[in-house]
Every structure is written in structure tokens, then in C-alpha cells.
Amino acid sequence: MSLPRYGEYRDSGVEWLGEVPEHWEIKRLRTVAELNPSKSEIAELDRSTEVSFLPMEAIGDDGSLNLDRMRPIHEVEAGYTYFRNGDVALAKITPCFENGKGGLMRGLQGGIGFGTTELIVARPRPSETSGEYLNWIFRSPAFRKQGEASMYGAGGQKRVPDDFVRNIAWAFPSPMEQTAIAAFLDRETAKIHALIAEQEKLIALLAEKRQATISHAVTRGLDPDAPMKDSGVAWLGEVPAHWEITRLKHAASLIVDCPHETPVYDEDGTYRVIRTANVTEGRLWIEEMYSVGEQDYLNRIRRQVLAKDDIVYGREGERWGYAAQVPSVDMFCLGQRMMQFRAADSMHARYLMWQLNSLSTYRQGQMDTVGATSPHVNVRTIRNYVLANPPLGEQLEISAFLDAETSLLDALDVEAAHAVVLLKERRSALIAAAVTGQIDVRGAAQGGHA
Template sequence: MSFPAYPSYRDSGVEWLGDVPSHWVPARLRFLVQLNPSKSEVSGLDSDAEVSFVPMEAVGEQGELSLDRTRPISEVLTGYTYFREGDVSIAKITPCFENGKGAIMRNLAGGVGFGTTELIVVRPRQDRTTPEFLDWLFRSPAFRSRGEAAMYGAGGQKRVPDDFVRDFISPGPPLAEQVAIAAFLDRETAKIDALIEEQRRLIALLKEKRQAVISHAVTKGLDPHAPMKDSEIEWLGSVPAHWEVKRLSTVAYFESGKAHEPFIDDAADEHIYVSARFVSTQGESLRFCSANLTPALRDDILMVMSDLPNGRALARAYMVTDDRSYAVNQRVCLIRCQDAYPRFMLYQLDRNEGLLSYDDGMNQTHLPNRAFLKLMVCVPPLNEQEEIAADLDRRLTAFNDLAAEARRGIELLTERRAALVSAAVTGKIDVRGSAKVLPFPIDRTRARGLIATEIIERSANQSTFGRVKFQKIAFLAEAHVGISELAGSYTREAAGPLDRVLIEEMESAARSIAGIEHEQPGGAGTTVSYRLGNQSGVHRQELAQWLGEDRTAKLDKLIGDFAALSTKEAEAVATLYGVWNDALSEGASPSDDEIISGFLNDWHPEKRAKFRASDLPEWLGWMRRHGIVPTGSGPKTTTGRLFV
């Protein structure tokens, strides 16, 4: 898709920026933002007030922010970086800056957060710039490349100086256009990201299929009608009856590598330094050394002996295919076939299940020499080994070609994404018209908070409203109203459809947006009620802009319809909806009796104790009268952890 340019441009006077739209006013960020605001702003908070705590690992590379940690403010007031709701953060240390770590700080506990000192905090001046536009500006190639060039320090301690951010020039679009640009980029990059994710899933699928093809060929052979016998090895299973199963030491020579680190010398270009990284990257990570204490020869198989828990390098194999000098380092071994065809053995040994069984998933794994020497391997007749290897070479070429094509697709999409961000934030394309026709962009956490705030503020004064009723309205907001942005994963729990994580995040986000608190004076397992904050109604304009007229009206009606229902009645309606919708999504057209049977017999054992079959037709009729009838779209429910 192509986008138009602005009608007229002028010289910005900034070399890297070039021409900008005539009505834009470029300016240094120091005039548009406040950098690293003072902690004195929160000096009045109680010392035990809980605030969000954000270490570097909680900040994502695409604007994600994990807010599952809080701490009393007294514990973080010194030694940590302060920020509040709506600030924009940038990681300043390498490689976090280069990787794009940074986020808009939203849904903070009490609107306040503290985190790693390796963040630069940028607070937009509301009359000059918006957090969303700033976040995209900070993700633009121009900002990132110039930030890297401005770094100071050495090695892994290089940092972007604060003054680089202060003096960086914003291209200067008016506020309304900043909103349009951010909305456009949210939407268009989401499309590109979805395409990239599809290619990544394809690569993962090809990898799984490739491994399955290899495993079958080297343990079952090519003849599907060959008689089989039990190998008496659990992970190996049955093998062709005419094959032998032997210890690796009987068909190959084994030698573990020696330490070559003292001899690493990339300028020497004399011996290839065979490290675990060299093997795991299939020779792409190429370094050299000046001595060779463990030489490998053509057709030798080189294998990784040590890796982190669940590491992807452990037991990876690489075969030498030329006569250059290969120096095998420690934590790598060489296997030289004597009574086996090397390429067949390569396929059998690479990520071999017998070797991977040593990885307990908790500790660093080092495969001892005996793991290789005692490893049981399949040994078909030599001519069959050659046939299997040739067949795999041919079949795997197709897998490799498809994976390479997918990787090229990811590279092109990534380049397209970067170019789009750059063009939009610098005014090279005019997205004002495009942004208007796109749905209002919103992240999942914000969506959950806005819906929670609306439901709770509209319902909190009802004597029957508590967490259970809130849960059922939230489920129907996604399933019936069509607010898919909630992205719940609903299980069949005793009180109806439930996503505990969703509800917890909705409550947390409602507290950040409108100061809503939930109270449970009787302790865990007792009734939960909600106390409204002093910011009631502040969400309404954003909610309406995001949902649009149709969904706003539908949500308004849903909340109004549920106002007269008791908790048990709300549970009945939401559960009936879930049973009915699940059946429709599977292609069925259930009768009322079938829906009721699913409710009582397939949902949760407690349903039979709480409801009678004769009670439920009334609520199916109520649903039809109020237009709360499923279509088979939206989320499906799954068996919950309480179902026995």
C-alpha cells in the first residue's frame, strides 16, 4: 500500500531530517518534554504506598511493559529511577538501547513507578507533544542510529547520554497530526508484525517437521513394510529387524576438544576455532586461532557437549566437509566414523534424544565422554545408510529452501516496518486521511482497563454487583459485544466462564485509570465489592472513540440488562451463552434441551447442585428477549482446573 506525500514541504535546516511539511515546526526535545522528573513529586506519599516496580527485564523491545511487581515506595525511593503515568521510557545502556527497549508507562500502581537506573524518562508537555508520538519517534531508525553514535563508555557499559535526547530534534507535527501518526503506526505495524509472526511460525513448523522426517528415517528406515523389532531402548522404540543397535564407541572414534582460548587470534587466519557457538550456528560464527591441539578431519562430526538448561546448542552436530584446519575447543567433541557412513551418523546424532535426556532443565548440562561412548545408535547395512542419507539430503533441501524464503520474508518485512516508521514520523508520507478510517488503536491492558472502569462505575451501586457478576459481564463484553481486544482465555469454572488473569488485570488497570479499588473485608473466598475513585467518568471519551458507536451502544445495553439480575442469574446467563456459543462454533445447531444438558453435565459438577433443568428455559427466553444470542464467533471456553 502506498501513501501520499504532504501538499508542500520546506527545508527543516536539519541535515538528517531534510524537508518537512510546510506547517511542521521542528524543535529540540528539551523544549517539548521534561527529562527525568524529580522524585520530589511523590514526597507526600505514605511510605508504605505500593508503587509499580520495573526492572529492565520488564521492559520489552516493542513497547511491552510487565507490571506484575510492586514495592512499598520507601524501598525504592533511593537508588531507582522515578516515573509516573504517561511518561515515556528509553533504555540507555547497550545492548538494550540498540534492541529498542522502551515503553509508555501506563497502568502503574497508583499512577507511580520506579525502576532500573538504566532508563531515561521523558515526560511530554501536554501542549506540545504526545507520549504515543514520542514513543514512535524513539523507535525510528533516525533516533536509534544517532543514539548509538552518541554513546559513551566502553564495552558492555556504553550508554546514551541524556543530552542526546534533550538535543534530538522532533520533526514538529501539530498535536492532532501526532495523534494521527501514532494511530496509523499502531495499526500498520501491527499488520506487519502479524505477517512476521506468521513467517516465524512457519519456520518453527518446518523445523519440527524436518526433525520428525530425520528421526523417522534414521530409526525406521525408508521401507514402510520392513519387519520391525523392539530395540529395548525406550526413546528409540522399534527398529527394522535387520538393523543392528550398537554403542557409538563400536562404530566411531571419539575425542573431546582441548582449550584453545589462549590461542584465539582472528588475525592469524590459520586454524578455524571450533567452539560450541561455531557448531550451533553451523559454522556462521567464524573465528581463528594460532594453534591446533585437537585437529578435526574431513567427514568428522563435531558436537556440542555443554549448554545452559534447555539450551538449543546441546548435542548439536556439524560435519567437516573440506580440508581446512579445524581446532576443536573444549566443550566440543569430534566423532570419526569407522564402521558407519558419516552423513547418516550426522543425521542420527544431531540433537539425539539419548543425549538430550541428560538435560534436567534446571542446571547447566555437560555431557560426559561416557554419554557419547555408551550411546546406543542404529546401524543399518552400510549401503542402506548411504541411501537414507541421500534421501534426507534431497528431502531436507525443500525444507531448507522454504525456511530460507521465510527468513528473507522476515527481513523484507522488518525493513518495510522501519521505513514506514521513519516516513511517518518525519512527514515523508501524509497519513492523516489513512489514520481516520482505521479503528482506534489500543493495547490490551488499556482495553481491559477501560472496559473494567465502565462496567464497575455503571454497576457498583447495585446491591447484587460484585466480582462474580463483573466477571460474567466482562466475558459477554468480549463474546457478545465483540470487544475482541480483551483477549480473554475463559475456562469452565464453577461460577461460569472465567479468566482469572484477565479479571486481575482489569481491576488493576481500573485502579490506574479511575482510582477504583476492590475490597474483600471477609478475606479470601468472600464477597468482593468495588469502591469508586475520585476520577469517575474520565475514561468515557477515550472508550467511545475506541469502541465506536455500535459497540458502545451494545456494551451500554449489556450493562443495563444485567443491572436487574442477581449474581446467580448472571451466572446462569453467561454459562448458557458459553455452552451455546461453543456448540455453534463447532458447527452444531443445539436445541434448548441440548444447551441445558451441556450446562448441567458438561460444564462443572457444581452446576447440578446449584441449578435445576426446569430453571434454565426461563433464562434462555430472557436471553432471546434481550438479544443476547450467540453466533458461534468470539472466544471458546475450555475445561477449567476445578473440573473433576
């Protein structure tokens, strides 16, 4: 159902806040909460007492907390941020602030916690507000937008100043009405979160289906009744009896590693740099690529020009093992961690690309990456990848089949991803409207649907 607006509004006197319900009061945050409370209030505790410990990675973008870590007080009191149950924390450093990292502190060991120094902590004054309501203010788009505008510092070290939180003006209803708004948002955002989780589960299942479809087609073929034989290679298992086994160095007429220096990016450059971040299974995300100028492009292609239908392959980093084809010539060059392959006459380029994306090929590269902090597959290992080599006619059939099947799966993936975006937008809009008084949720707070 649609939610009503309040009966009467007035100008808040705050440009970005606009009109607010007539009975809401404009207050600076420092009047409703204490910022960064002193750890001296736990001075009497035994220093060996264990408390919750929250590094930044333990704080979710959705307000969730991972409370698995604990430390004795004496290990954390000198260099970390103090908080206790009922406090509200928010990340102040970019991009954690913009992403919404922060949350209401609850369930802490002994009611006490310490965490990253990149947190601002607000302790609500019970007569003015609650942790639940304050947390929703901090998660609202309007608060985040104003915080981003106040950031100081450069690049990845930009931070929201404590004074921004201390001095920001907000409109507050009565504590009772705040409780109703917080309860409404708890319930309605939980529903939206459940819908988002369903779509994200679908996206994960589609990715699994996509990989399974690719791997089966390039190692088992399309004929379920074809006689099989042991390939003699553990990663491949059985393959159709009439297929041959080859290695990448024989299936490719050209194997080129990237120049081992970082490109000089140029926003106005004409040429696109293919990085590992731009490649997934059979897909090249051109719109997300960085650019370089002509001189750096010529430097990047000094070993070999990237021709149409050449295969690019990531061999380092968290996103190694993906391959895609180049759609045109004279536009692309290899970024760091990338390789270039050109199919031999005996191997259809599209089929080779699909096989490089298969699980059987990925497992061969894993032998170089086990235990590595930064995964890295050696060129020698890649050159000796063992591949299935069906007759050229079957390679064409398998490629056409995978193009069709993955297109269907990709369409479903795009639809699910779009649904997630819309649901997140709906959640943000709902939070924004509720905590700025643009909707009256008092009637809906006890039940019903938004």
C-alpha cells in the first residue's frame, strides 16, 4: 500500500532537508548524542577481560556485525575505537562511508567492544533518541550525501570529519514516533533484504549453471550417446572416444604475455586497456575499461597487436582464469596480468576460448596458485594446459551451442541483477522518506505493508 504524508509541513530552514512535518524539531546531532565516548568508563575492568573486536571487514554495508573476534582489553585499549552496546558506529573513510559501513552495536562480549580507528561512534541520549533510530539516520541517503560533501583529504584517504556528524542538523519527531519509524523500517527493509537475497541466490545459481554448461560441452561434447574413453588426464576425465588430446602451445599459433609495466591511463585516450577486471567467462566488459593515449597504446602492443578474435586471458590476481575474445582490431591493448592467444588452424578460436573458461582448465592453473596470497599462474604452466581437441566441425557446433545457452543464462542474470538494483533503490528511498518525514508510517508501524 502507499503511505500517506503528514497533515502539515513547514520549512526546516535547512536547504537540503527542505520541508519537514510541522511537529518535528530541528536539532544538531550533538544535542541528541554524545560522540566518541571516553574509554575511561571501563577503567575499573580487569585488563584481561575479553571484549568484542571489530576490524573494518567485520562491519557490513547492511549494518551487520561479525562478532567472532575477541581480544583482551589490554591489547586494544591504546590503539582502537571504543564502543558499547547501544552505541551507533559509522565508517568515516572512503569508500567505506559511501558504501554504508556501520551499525548499531549489540551483542558485544560483556557489552563492550573496540574496533578500527576509522569509526565515528555516537551514543544516543535516551531522552532525545535511540540507537535504532540514529542508525537509520546514518544509513539514509541524505545523511550520506551530506557526509560525502564534507570529506577532507585526497584520493583513497578521504574522511568524514567528526564535526560533520556533531554539527549536522536533522529533524526529530518525539521518541515514541522515532520508535514507530524504526520498527517500521526494521520490518520493511527486512522484507526487501529477503527479496534481494533471493535474487542474489539466483545469480549465484545461474553462474554455477553457466560454468557447468561450458565445462560439460567442451569436455564431453553434445552427443550423450557418444562412446567415451579415459583421457589419461585427471582434470579432464573421460572424453568422447574419437577426440584427441592436445596442449595449449599446440592449439595456439601465438602466445604473448603482457608488457610488465603499468599503463599510463588517460581519460581522454582513444585506446582501451583490457585488465583482469574487464574479463569474465566469454565476456569482455568494454564500458568498464580504462583508456590510454596513442603513445602508451603503441608501447603496450610492441610485442603483438591484438587482432579481432584473439583471446585474452587473465593469469594473476583474484580474477585470474577468465578468457574472452577481442571484438575488433586497433582499439585494445593488454593491461597488467593479461595474456594473448591466437588459435592455430586446427583449433576454432571460439571453442578454444570456451575451453579456457572450463573448470578442467582452471584446475590446471590452480597448481600454481595454492596457498598464494596473490594468485599467479606461470606462463609455462599455461602453455602446457592440456585441452580436449574434437574435430573442427564439432568445435563449431559446441561453440554455437555455448553461445546460445550462455546468452539465455546471461539474459536471466541481467534481469536478476536489475531486480537487485531496483530493490536497493526501493530500500534507500524508503529509509530516506521515513527519517525525513516525507511519509507518515505511524499507522503502518504496527503491521501492514509498505
